[in-house]
Amino acid sequence: MEKITVSNISIDIVRKDIKNIHLTIYPPNGRIKVSTPLKIDNDSLRLFIISKMGWIKKKLHELENQERQSARKYISGENHYYWGKRYILNVIYQKAPLPNQVQVRNKKFIDLSIRENSSQQIRKHALYSWYRSEIKKAIPSLISKWEKKLNVSVSNWGVKIMKTKWGTCNTDAKRIWLNLELVKKPSYCLDYIVLHEMMHLIERTHSDRFNNLMDKYFPNWKSVRKELNEFIL
Numbered sequence: 001m002e003k004i005t006v007s008n009i010s011i012d013i014v015r016k017d018i019k020n021i022h023l024t025i026y027p028p029n030g031r032i033k034v035s036t037p038l039k040i041d042n043d044s045l046r047l048f049i050i051s052k053m054g055w056i057k058k059k060l061h062e063l064e065n066q067e068r069q070s071a072r073k074y075i076s077g078e079n080h081y082y083w084g085k086r087y088i089l090n091v092i093y094q095k096a097p098l099p100n101q102v103q104v105r106n107k108k109f110i111d112l113s114i115r116e117n118s119s120q121q122i123r124k125h126a127l128y129s130w131y132r133s134e135i136k137k138a139i140p141s142l143i144s145k146w147e148k149k150l151n152v153s154v155s156n157w158g159v160k161i162m163k164t165k166w167g168t169c170n171t172d173a174k175r176i177w178l179n180l181e182l183v184k185k186p187s188y189c190l191d192y193i194v195l196h197e198m199m200h201l202i203e204r205t206h207s208d209r210f211n212n213l214m215d216k217y218f219p220n221w222k223s224v225r226k227e228l229n230e231f232i233l
Helices: 042-051 053-064 120-150 180-184 187-199 208-217 221-229
Strands: 002-006 009-016 022-026 031-037 079-082 085-094 101-105 109-115 156-160 167-170 175-179
Touching (some): 002 042, 031 042, 079 120, 120 175, 120 180, 120 187, 120 208, 167 187, 175 187, 180 187
Parallel strands (some): 009 031, 156 175
Antiparallel strands (some): 002 009, 022 031, 079 085, 101 109, 167 175
């Protein structure tokens, strides 16, 4: 990938058949990407980046000082998130070889029932299996809703953990992938990402047309995007 360094900051450059320059800073580590039209030369691109340097440094400072969760051990007393709300994990060890079970209790606790002496990895796997099943319950109705409103069709969809993206869309296959971590965010964040990826079936790039369509169907999408990028990671 092409790179440009400005003020000792390395920036990834992606040249596309688009009309406008797009600057993106990805949490949690502050990777910077600039998508640029093919016709823009390096000098013009460097001038653009310099003009945005104050904003870039501000955002990098915010990411550097952002509150972060400590490494999870999946033991009782830890805080874990589910649809944007914080819950206290309560690990219940059982001697009998019963199936692992996860349930929300009293709008405050996530009870994880698991076999005695289970390792940290097994506890994590049990919790994330539950997360996966919960987000998969929520996705079909959202896809159906936006299929009707956008007059498009999704051939296939899936859920996986992604490090830098909340979702992706293969426009040729009409397949979308959604980040499993969205189950920890408010439900409207998942709704926004589903629409965002499905919108690429109409407009492949993040063009003015794409943004105008997002404004039409999800007027507060920019604030939701900002909220997602500023969430505790």
